Amino acid sequence: MPASTNHLVVTARKFALPAALAGSFALGAAFFVGNGGVHAAAFTASPLDDHNVSALTALDQAMESVASRVTPAVVNIAVTSKGQQHDTADSDDPQQGLPPGFAQFFGGRGVPQPPQTEHGIGSGVIISPDGYIITNGHVVDGATQIKVTLNDRRVLTGKLVGTDKLTDLAVVKVNASDLPSIAWGDSSKLQPGQTVLAFGSPFGYFQFSVTRGIVSAVDRPNPYSDDPRKPGGFIQTDAAINPGNSGGALVNSHGELVGINTFIISNNGSFAGAGFAIPSQIVRSTAEQLMKNGKVDHGYLGISLNDVTPANAHFFNLQQASGAIISQVSPDSPASTAGLHTGDVISQINGKKIPNGSALQVAVSQITPGTNISLEVFRDGKPMTVNLVVGKFQKNTDVADNEDGNRPQSGKLGLAVSDLTPDVKQEINAPDQLHGVVVQNVRPASPAEDAGLQPGDVILEVDRRPTSSASQFVDQVHQSASGKDLLLLVWSKGNASYRTIHPASQNG
Incomplete structure (x- = not known):
């Protein structure tokens, strides 16, 4: 028996009744002795009165009131779109473009694959009585047909008004009037621990669902790697959000729209306690510009x-x-x-x-x-x-490639670097005016990897001082005091950022 378990048993024994006495108590709880012998006691727990559960019933009533007000303004969005046409002769993957589960039946190369019809389901929120609906941009991306199911089960055809890729928001319009809409809330006033409700259609089948949770955190940074310029500020919540909830409403205890559910972080693709919503301070201004101009100028x-x-x-x-x-x-x-x-x-x-x-x-x-x-x-x-x-704002399309090689090493950081020559600049699509050293290799589990450095990154400065060659960089690193943090200015994928790095104690 483990020591910890044994300790618990010992502790419990200190408060144990003698066996005979304990047995009599146990029997007394279940049986009584009468003239006719031993009879089982009939016992039914009576329900608690309103006074004893007043706090719980008040909370239930409040949540029911919020849900009844918000649900009519939440919609289900079903989208039909066409996938991209693929020619397997121009692809390293001969099955590219086939529907999931069908690749095993095809092995030929050079066969053009026609565009596949795709179907997607998400959620949306009515923001005006005349039929304007806010949703996620990725819900309606590439849509050839949009069908909107209202809470009263009417199915209407939606028209895409505009999409803003930077915020992943879109506005859809249906031809209707006097629709129930939701009031705007102020997301800047949200605090961790505050109660919120998430509305939508999880997995596309469970329409008009509501889940309750709290604000886990606010002002979460942008996790996307495709464009670092995408604004963050996300609301994190533990209210259950699953695929199909994208574009649905996140509301506060007053039933005001404080966010649009947009993504989750999960190992298996389903709810894992970390859902994220675009704050209403971004949603409202974006929606108003899309409704007015069909586009957004950031x-x-x-x-x-x-x-x-x-x-x-x-x-x-x-x-x-x-x-x-x-x-x-x-x-x-x-x-x-x-x-x-x-x-x-x-x-x-x-x-x-x-x-x-x-x-x-x-x-x-x-x-x-x-x-x-x-x-x-x-x-x-x-x-x-x-x-x-x-x-x-204008989108930057520059992309950096990765490159490996045996170059000057910094054992304190765990990376190899080389000079940033004109040829290397061309290979990694770096601008001509960029000066520094290019990362060629990063040792696994090293300080450099911990700081997020990758092959193809360009180190511009060490401790606020420019570095222009691989040998100079190594000298700068070795000249730093043992155990002292270093501040590197790193250019990666078209953008520069400061990285604080904690060097290993070794030299070399």
């Missing part, structure tokens, strides 16, 4: 950002670990024109405190291009004010 400064953390604040001479660090300034951008530099730390925008890079990214993306703004900035620990005009 604000743009031309900078890449990092969060100020306790680990990197001292590198920028900051007293507080708060703000957004500029890790890259695009040429000919509003930020460049205004004189912002790499290493500047933005603490406020128009007088509003900026706690991290995600908050600044969200704020700027919602500003109309052409708007004048004021930024409070720390440069090497000294405060300054920068005024500029917000530009218009």
Whole structure:
């Protein structure tokens, strides 16, 4: 018997009754002795009165009231779309383009595969009585037909008004009037622990479902790797969200729309306690622009950002670990024109405190291009004010490739680097003006891997000092004090970011 289990048994024995006495108590609870012999006692638990469960019944009634108000404004969206046509002769995968489960029956190459009809199901929320519906962009992506099922079971044809890929939001219109709609809430007031309800059609079959949970966290950063410029600010909740809930409503205890359910993080693709919603402060402004113009023009400064953390604040001479660090300034951008530099730390925008890079990214993306703004900035620990005009966002399509090789090594970091030659720049699609060293190899389980470095990344600075060759980089790393953190400025996939790295104690 394990020691811990034995301890529990011993502890329990301290409070045990003698066996005979305990037995009599046990019998007394189930039987009584009468003139006719031993009879079983009849016992039925009576229900608790309202006074004893008043708090629970009040909570139930409140949730029922919220659900009854919100559910009529939630819709099911069924989409028909056409997949991409594939020619297996131009693909490394001879089964590419076949429906799931059918690839095993085909083995030939060079056979064009016709576009496949695809069906998808998601959710949406009516935001105006005249039939405007907000949903996720990925729900209606590539749609050739949209069918909207209302809560009263009417099925209407939907028309796509517009999609905003940056926020993954879309607006659909149905030809109807006097529809139940939902009131907007203020997502900026949400706090962890606050009760929220999630509405939608999980798995597409369980329409008009509602789940209850809490706000697990707010202002979660963007987890997508396809475009780092996508704003974050996501609401995290443990209210059950599953495939099919995308585009559904997340509401507060007043029944106000505070978010649009958009994705989950899970090992198996189903609910695992971590669902995420786009906050209403983003949803509302995006929906209004889509309804008015059919598209969204996002604000743009031309900078890449990092969060100020306790680990990197001292590198920028900051007293507080708060703000957004500029890790890259695009040429000919509003930020460049205004004189912002790499290493500047933005603490406020128009007088509003900026706690991290995600908050600044969200704020700027919602500003109309052409708007004048004021930024409070720390440069090497000294405060300054920068005024500029917000530009218009344009998608950057540059992509970096990976490359391996045997190059100068830094054992303290666990990576190999090489000079960034013109040929290497061309291979990784790096701009001509970029200067640094390219990462060729990253050792598994090394400090470099822990910091997220990958082959094809370009290291621009070490501890705020430029690095221009592989040998210089290795010297800079070796010159740092043993056990001291390093701050690397790393260019990756078109964007630069600061990485705090914790070197190993070895040399080499």
